[in-house]
């Protein structure tokens with residue numbers, strides 16, 4: 001069953017109260033959407049437990065923004081996969097470009113986290129993306145292949161069924177980001193699909209590849225129609241729930257018409 005994954009990482013923006021208000025409304029909206037749309041939200045750690053109470057009787061998946069790879073120990077300020085699994089989370093976002101840029105996260109560290117997540121039945125949502133220099137020097141594909149291959153090193157075909165990839169070009173993300181051309185997104189997603197097939201054979205066809213980076217009201221439909229785009233990972237354009245609703249309603253109508261998405 002192919003789903004269209006639509007979700008948002010709140011980064012460090014919402015308090016618990018704001019997160020609960022958002023989630024309460026998202027639950028209402030989710031009931032109007034076809035089941036082909038798989039919603040997910042990624043709050044700050046502080047809001048995970050209270051928000052879980054609101055998502056547990058819904059189809060909305062809940063994820064965290066980062067974790068350590070160890071089960072526990074002397075790692076001040078970190079949170080472990082064991083702790084996240086105890087909360088009953090579905091997803092763990094790994095390797096967001098802000099984690100790579102500000103916290104020096106490497107592909108090798110992300111690989112350890114991927115294995116830890118899979119061991120605790122958390123789906124890793126692995127973020128990859130080239131920066132502006134890589135694009136300028138035409139080494140985007142080399143960069144992305146290397147990010148994928150290192151972060152997925154040692155993952156079996158069986159385990160790969162629980163992995164999600166988010167392609168987020170660094171130059172397209174956030175306030176300074178420039179939205180990518182749909183043709184470029186199509187080319188890169190096709191390349192990522194081929195790379196995943198190279199790694200996992202037929203399982204590579206099933207791994208959802210989401211697109212993120214300045215997705216907004218003007219471009220979301222164009223991206224979502226692309227063959228190898230299995231979802232959208234949205235920042236700013238999803239943080240206001242009524243604006244997010246506009247996007248979701250249109251995607252819901254599109255998914256309901258599309259035969260390849262089975263509810």
Ligand code: PEP
Nearest residue numbers: 173174212213214235236
């Ligand atoms: C992001 O930071 O992952 C992101 C997709 O943000 P935005 O949509 O705001 O560019």
